[in-house]
Amino acid sequence: MSFEMIMIGVASLVAIGILLHHPSKTVGIPSLIIFMCVGLVFGNGEFDFVYDNLQLTSFIGGMALNVIVFVGGLNTSTKSIKLAWKEGGTLSSAGVLLTTLFFSVILYYLLDFNYLTCLLFAAVVSSTDAAAVFSILESKKLKLKENTDTVLEFESATNDPVALLMVVMLTDILVSSTGLAPTISSISVLLAQQILFGAIVGFVLGKLCVIALNHIKLEEYGLIPVFILACFTITVYGTEVIGGNVLVAVYIAGVVIGNQLVRGCEVNKHFFNGLAWLAQSLMFILIGLQIFPQNLMQVFWISVIPALLLIFIARPLAVQICYLPFTKATWKKRLFISSIGLKGATPIVFALIPATAGIEGSVEMIHMVFFVVLFSVLLQGGAIEPLAKKLGLVKDDK
Numbered sequence: 409m410s411f412e413m414i415m416i417g418v419a420s421l422v423a424i425g426i427l428l429h430h431p432s433k434t435v436g437i438p439s440l441i442i443f444m445c446v447g448l449v450f451g452n453g454e455f456d457f458v459y460d461n462l463q464l465t466s467f468i469g470g471m472a473l474n475v476i477v478f479v480g481g482l483n484t485s486t487k488s489i490k491l492a493w494k495e496g497g498t499l500s501s502a503g504v505l506l507t508t509l510f511f512s513v514i515l516y517y518l519l520d521f522n523y524l525t526c527l528l529f530a531a532v533v534s535s536t537d538a539a540a541v542f543s544i545l546e547s548k549k550l551k552l553k554e555n556t557d558t559v560l561e562f563e564s565a566t567n568d569p570v571a572l573l574m575v576v577m578l579t580d581i582l583v584s585s586t587g588l589a590p591t592i593s594s595i596s597v598l599l600a601q602q603i604l605f606g607a608i609v610g611f612v613l614g615k616l617c618v619i620a621l622n623h624i625k626l627e628e629y630g631l632i633p634v635f636i637l638a639c640f641t642i643t644v645y646g647t648e649v650i651g652g653n654v655l656v657a658v659y660i661a662g663v664v665i666g667n668q669l670v671r672g673c674e675v676n677k678h679f680f681n682g683l684a685w686l687a688q689s690l691m692f693i694l695i696g697l698q699i700f701p702q703n704l705m706q707v708f709w710i711s712v713i714p715a716l717l718l719i720f721i722a723r724p725l726a727v728q729i730c731y732l733p734f735t736k737a738t739w740k741k742r743l744f745i746s747s748i749g750l751k752g753a754t755p756i757v758f759a760l761i762p763a764t765a766g767i768e769g770s771v772e773m774i775h776m777v778f779f780v781v782l783f784s785v786l787l788q789g790g791a792i793e794p795l796a797k798k799l800g801l802v803k804d805d806k
Contacts, residue, residue, distance in 0.1 A: 417450075418690075418693070421446050421447065421450060421693050422686070422689050422690065422693065424446050425442055425443040425446045425689050425692075425693060426689065428442045428446070440540060440688065440692050440752055440753060440785065441782070441785060441786075443688070443689050443692035443693050443696065444692045444693070444695060444696040444699075444753075445696060446693055446696060447692065447693040447694065447695065447696020447697040447698075447699075448696040448697075448699060448701060449696075450697070459694075459697035459698065460698065461698070462698065462760055462763050462764045463764055464694075465694045465695065465697075465698045465760055466757070466760035466761065466763075466764050468690060468691065468694055469691050469694065469695065469753065469756070469757035469760060470757060471644075471687070472687035472688065472690055472691035472753075472757075473568070473655070473687075473691070473753075473754060473757055474640075474644055474654055474655065474658050475640075475683055475684055475687040476538055476684050476687055476688060477538055477565060477568065477655050477658050477659050477662070478640055478658040478659065478661065478662040478680070479662065479680045479681065479683065479684035480538050480561075480564075480565045480659065480662065481565065481658065481659040481660065481661065481662020481663040481665075481666060482662040482663075482665060482666035482676075482677065482680055483666060483677070483681075484561070484562070484565065484662070484663050484666065485666075485667060486663065486667050488555075488558045488561070488562065489562065489663065491555045491558055492555055492558040492559045492561075492562040492563075493562065494734070495559045495562075495563075495731070495734055495737070496558075496559045496560075496561075496562030496563040496566065497562075497566065498730045498731075498733075498734075499559070499563040499567065499727065499730055499745070500535075500562070500563045500566040500567030500570065501567070501570055502726075502729075502730050503563070503567065503726050503727060503730045504534045504535050504567050504570045504571050504574075505534075505570065505574075506725070506726035506729055506730065507530070507534045507718075507722050507723055507726040507749075508527065508530040508531045508534040508571075508574060509530070510530075510721070510722040510725055510726060511529075511530035511533070511534065511714075511717070511718050511722040512526045512527040512529070512530035512531075513526075514714065514717050514718075514721065514722060515529055515530060515714060518710075518713060518714055518717075519710065519714070521769060524578060524581065524582055525582065525767075525768075525769060527574075527578055528575065528578040528579065528582065528762060528767070528773075529773055529776070529777075530722075531571055531574035531575045531578060531758075532571070532575055532755050532758045532759045532762075532773070532777055533718060533751060533755045533777060533780050533781075534567075534571045534574070535564075535567040535568050535570070535571035535754060535755070536560075536563060536564040536567060536749050536750050536751065537564060537750055537751055537752025537753065537754040537755070538561075538564040538565045538568070538752075538754070540564075540750040540751065540752030540753075540784075540785065540789065541560055541561055541564040541750050541752075544750065544789050544792060550792065550793060550796060550802065551802070551803040552744075552796055552801045552802060552803060553741075553800075553801045553802070553803055554737070554738065554740075554741045554801065556741050556744055556745065556796075556801055559745060560745060560748060563745075564750070565659055566656075566659060568655045568754060569599075569602065569603060569606070569653040569655050569656050570599065571754075571758065572653070572655065572758065573598065573599055573602060573653070575758045575761050575762070576761065577598070578762075579761055579762045579765050579767060582762070582765075582767050583765050583766070583767065601651065601652075602651065602652055602653035602656070603652075603653055603656055604652070605647065605650050605651055605652030605653070606647050606652035606653035606654065606655070606656030606657040606660070607652075607656055607657070607660055608652070609643060609646055609647045609650065609652050609657045609661075610643060610647070610656060610657035610658060610659065610660030610661040610664070611660050611661070611664060613639055613642060613643045613646065613657075613661055614639075614643075614660060614661035614662070614663070614664030614665050615664055615668075616639075617635070617636060617639040617661070617664075617665055618664060618665055618668040618669055620635070621635065621636075621669060621670075621671065621672070622668075622669070622670045622671070625671060626671075626672075629671075629672045629675045630675065632669075632671070632672035632675060632676055633672070633675060633676045633679035633680060636665060636676060636680075637683075639661070639665075640658065640661065643657050643658055643661045644657070644658060688753070691753050691757070692753055695753060695756050695757075698760075698774075699774065699775065699778055703771075703775050704775050704778060704779070706775070707772055707775045707776050707779070708779060710776070711775075711776045711779035711780065712779070712783075714776070714780070715779055715780045715783040715784070716783065718749075718780060718784075719749070719783065719784060719787060719788060723746060723749040724746035724747065727742065727745055727746035727749075728742060728746055731745075740799040740800065740801060741801070743799065744795060744796060744799055744801055747788065747791065747795060748788050748791070748792055748795070749784070749788060750784055750785065750788050750789055751780060751781045751784035751785070751788075752781060752785070753781070755777050755780065755781055756774065756777055756778060756781060759773055759774045759777045760774065
């Protein structure tokens with residue numbers, strides 16, 4: 409197939425997904441499901457087109473995830489961070505580790521995988537998804553008491569680095585011939601290095617971007633988001649060069665720029681919100697193209713119980729333990745946050761990492777993760793509004 413036809417096809421799929429977005433909101437179906445379904449329908453051979461490129465899907469998915477997290481940072485106020493960083497930070501670090509540990513034990517007794525593979529599977533699905541959380545809270549216009557929505561947003565925007573580090577390390581262990589697990593001290597040093605380097609690069613480049621734009625005062629407002637996009641690209645690859653975590657870097661850069669930019673805030677917001685939608689649609693469609701329905705049905709039944717146990721056992725248990733130091737948090741808030749651990753495209757993007765490395769059973773893992781995401785979006789995403797109302801956590805519109 410020629411390059412021109414490929415571009416026409418991808419653009420057409422994005423357009424179809426966008427046209428279906430409004431009807432999907434009317435019936436309460438999250439947009440990510442719509443875009444994924446578009447890819448599933450058009451990419452598995454029924455229209456004489458088959459897409460199967462794990463490396464390209466992984467690369468585009470990773471870049472799209474960087475854009476989504478960056479835009480999440482742009483839209484996060486420092487006031488929200490001050491309110492949520494203690495609880496959200498605990499959930500995004502200890503919460504991810506505990507969820508991985510609990511779920512890996514569950515998987516070990518349910519599936520025919522060795523423990524390291526179960527640990528890898530658990531790490532892949534351990535974090536909540538920023539795109540899913542942001543989009544569902546925004547679409548439902550939910551404002552929650554006790555800063556509950558702020559904590560969820562902060563957790564989802566900052567918990568990917570820990571999960572990503574575990575996925576990469578476990579993949580390297582399984583690929584290597586030794587299969588030796590790293591020590592706790594080596595993991596701690598590597599995690600600290602990635603977070604520290606990522607935070608430094610993100611803060612410095614975000615600050616330089618803001619200083620330049622606030623002092624030069626570009627007359628053409630349309631150049632402002634283009635300049636910020638260039639700074640975003642430098643942040644991504646600069647962080648990779650020095651060994652930092654890209655997701656930490658782009659989130660912090662986004663927060664600095666979003667809160668300190670003086671001119672062109674509105675045009676910048678609209679530009680990057682549009683870019684985030686483009687990133688989400690491309691990522692979800694490519695993931696849909698990469699997954700074949702005939703392979704999905706082979707793992708459906710063995711995916712149901714793990715997905716439900718993650719939602720109702722592993723996540724709630726991890727959250728309740730994380731909230732032990734926060735004695736002022738009400739039981740309603742704890743119950744809501746433990747029940748809402750939304751998964752989105754992030755776990756599928758993470759699952760592509762061991763798949764591209766050729767880990768045994770990793771392709772089957774992608775299909776199982778798909779069902780974990782599907783159940784999470786339908787059950788947890790659908791429960792957000794009614795559960796918040798039932799617990800009395802919805803703020804009055806006054």
